[in-house]
Amino acid sequence: MKKLLKVIVPPFIGFSLYFVGVRYSPDYFDLTIGQIGTGTLAGFMAFYKYTLPLLFFIAILTQLLVVMPAWNGLIHRSTGAKIWSFFFLVLVCLLFAGGISYLIWDKSTGTGHLF
Secondary structure, eight states, rough: HHHHHHHHHHHHHHHHHHHHHHHTTTTGGOOOOGGTTSSSSHHHHHHHHHHHHHHHHHHHHHIIIIIHHHHHHHHSHHHHHHHHHHHHHHHHHHHHHHHHHHHHGGGGOOOOTOO
């Protein structure tokens, strides 16, 4: 039961907060599936509205298959190993963020938008 709570509660809290923000928005009932992909806030809210069960299922799988094994492996390490693991995590996140930023960057706008 404890493992089940560790897997379900964190995604549930995050999705619940975002659900409240989307559901009680004045634009909620005007959202259509045609707005998805427009690059606007309404398009993002429509995407969330129509794909909530799938996104929640993916979040639970990620929590179960990636986060929990990493957390359990990290909890039994020394303090120095935890610090190195934290810096490695930050480095991986920066590399992925930089790669994604470069992929979606419009070169004609200059480097200001890239950074």
